[in-house]
Amino acid sequence: MSTERALPESAPYPYVLLSAAVSLDGCLDDTGPERLLLSGPADFDRVDAVRASADALLVGAGTLRADNPRLLVASAERRADRLARGMPEYPLKVTVTGTGDLDPGARFWHTGGDKLVYTTDRGAAKAVRLIGGAADVVALGPELDWRALLGHLRAERGVRRLMVEGGAAVHTQLLQQGLADELHLAVAPLIVGDPAAPRLFGPGRYQEGRLRLVESRRIEDVVLMRYEPTAPGAGPVPTAADRHWLRTACELAALCPPSETAFSVGAVVVAADGTELARGHSREGADPVVHAEEAALAKTGPADPRLPGATVYSSLEPCARRASRPAPCAELILRAGVRRVVTAWREPDTFVVAADGTGVLTGAGAEVLVLPEYEALAKAPNRHLPGRSGAPS
Numbered sequence: 001m002s003t004e005r006a007l008p009e010s011a012p013y014p015y016v017l018l019s020a021a022v023s024l025d026g027c028l029d030d031t032g033p034e035r036l037l038l039s040g041p042a043d044f045d046r047v048d049a050v051r052a053s054a055d056a057l058l059v060g061a062g063t064l065r066a067d068n069p070r071l072l073v074a075s076a077e078r079r080a081d082r083l084a085r086g087m088p089e090y091p092l093k094v095t096v097t098g099t100g101d102l103d104p105g106a107r108f109w110h111t112g113g114d115k116l117v118y119t120t121d122r123g124a125a126k127a128v129r130l131i132g133g134a135a136d137v138v139a140l141g142p143e144l145d146w147r148a149l150l151g152h153l154r155a156e157r158g159v160r161r162l163m164v165e166g167g168a169a170v171h172t173q174l175l176q177q178g179l180a181d182e183l184h185l186a187v188a189p190l191i192v193g194d195p196a197a198p199r200l201f202g203p204g205r206y207q208e209g210r211l212r213l214v215e216s217r218r219i220e221d222v223v224l225m226r227y228e229p230t231a232p233g234a235g236p237v238p239t240a241a242d243r244h245w246l247r248t249a250c251e252l253a254a255l256c257p258p259s260e261t262a263f264s265v266g267a268v269v270v271a272a273d274g275t276e277l278a279r280g281h282s283r284e285g286a287d288p289v290v291h292a293e294e295a296a297l298a299k300t301g302p303a304d305p306r307l308p309g310a311t312v313y314s315s316l317e318p319c320a321r322r323a324s325r326p327a328p329c330a331e332l333i334l335r336a337g338v339r340r341v342v343t344a345w346r347e348p349d350t351f352v353v354a355a356d357g358t359g360v361l362t363g364a365g366a367e368v369l370v371l372p373e374y375e376a377l378a379k380a381p382n383r384h385l386p387g388r389s390g391a392p393s
């Protein structure tokens with residue numbers, strides 16, 4: 001399976017891939033002075049390939065201090081391939097520090113390509129003093145805000161794919177804040193047993209329910225598992241899982257039988273714990289006029305207690321008015337008790353002028369998120385509507 005997943009070009013953040021190796025008791029390391037080697041040569045080579053696919057590699061300052069990593073792409077062939085693809089030979093190396101307490105002698109600063117330090121207002125002066133000649137230092141304000149960091153990496157450094165290699169504090173925050181698109185976990189057959197050893201994920205609030213297992217693979221005596229988060233975000237700020245589900249809705253739209261008189265739309269209903277409750281697309285089955293959200297909601301039990309906490313993902317904003325049925329989709333969503341909708345594309349005037357499904361939903365207290373980075377994907381199956389306002393030309 002390809003490891004080269006990506007977000008749309010216009011996404012505000014990079015695709016964030018967390019990568020770690022752990023012992024059977026979930027430790028990232030032991031407490032000895034040397035770094036604990038959890039993987040073998042074949043798994044290190046796999047990690048090297050993932051590094052080579054990334055625009056940037058990030059580790060926390062704690063890992064710099066504990067492991068003194070170089071964080072390079074070791075394979076000359078992979079570096080040559082990056083250059084051939086117009087990428088820098090080495091990915092940008094990134095670290096985060098609140099204190100600015102960085103060792104200027106660390107190997108991180110003296111190997112590979114460009115380096116970047118994200119810090120706070122408090123840590124900036126010290127970081128500049130210690131390693132200012134070796135790296136760019138960016139202060140993100142009184143606190144280090146991960147969304148601001150990811151937005152800066154995307155907007156200012158062009159990073160589309162970020163590989164995060166720990167440690168515990170960094171992985172924990174990114175997963176808890178719904179910012180991880182994917183987790184690569186290599187489980188090694190050894191047990192550390194030391195209560196003071198660092199654990200991959202610290203205590204705190206994580207997504208409810210289960211992550212999606214995308215792949216499992218044996219690599220010598222290590223098992224690689226790849227997971228994706230599944231639980232929708234809880235408020236107005238989209239999470240990585242929100243983006244994944246909206247992409248699924250957009251992909252469902254491609255299944256619609258084409259029509260000259262209606263849009264092709266896909267929809268998914270997802271419970272708060274990440275369980276998919278139902279999916280649908282326009283004109284599915286034998287119903288030539290059914291809408292995607294209507295088709296999906298019809299597959300849920302009307303008394304399903306998960307609906308009030310669920311999110312509806314729809315490639316096109318739910319309709320506010322329609323001739324083919326008594327109730328528009330915005331109304332059906334409200335009647336089902338759903339209070340959160342994520343969509344890619346506001347409805348253009350193609351068939352209904354000034355349709356405002358978002359207004360209907362928000363007017364009744366529901367939350368609507370529009371993620372315009374998926375608009376092109378949502379429009380793609382509607383290309384057969386040439387010359388219609390809002391349809392792609």
Ligand SMILES: NC(=O)c1ccc[n+]([C@@H]2O[C@H](COP(=O)([O-])OP(=O)(O)OC[C@H]3O[C@@H](n4cnc5c(N)ncnc54)[C@H](OP(=O)(O)O)[C@@H]3O)[C@@H](O)[C@H]2O)c1
Nearest residue numbers: 020021029060061062063097098099144166167168169170
């Ligand atoms: N097995 C593996 O795959 C793997 C991979 C990587 C690391 N590790 C292990 O993980 C351990 C290190 O983990 P760790 O949790 O101690 O360190 P870490 O996550 O690498 O770094 C934590 C440090 O990063 C900075 N930081 C993180 N979040 C911040 C925020 N929101 N605001 C400001 N600064 C922030 C702080 O630096 P300052 O203290 O400078 O303020 C903090 O102390 C080591 O034992 C290492 O061997 C294992």
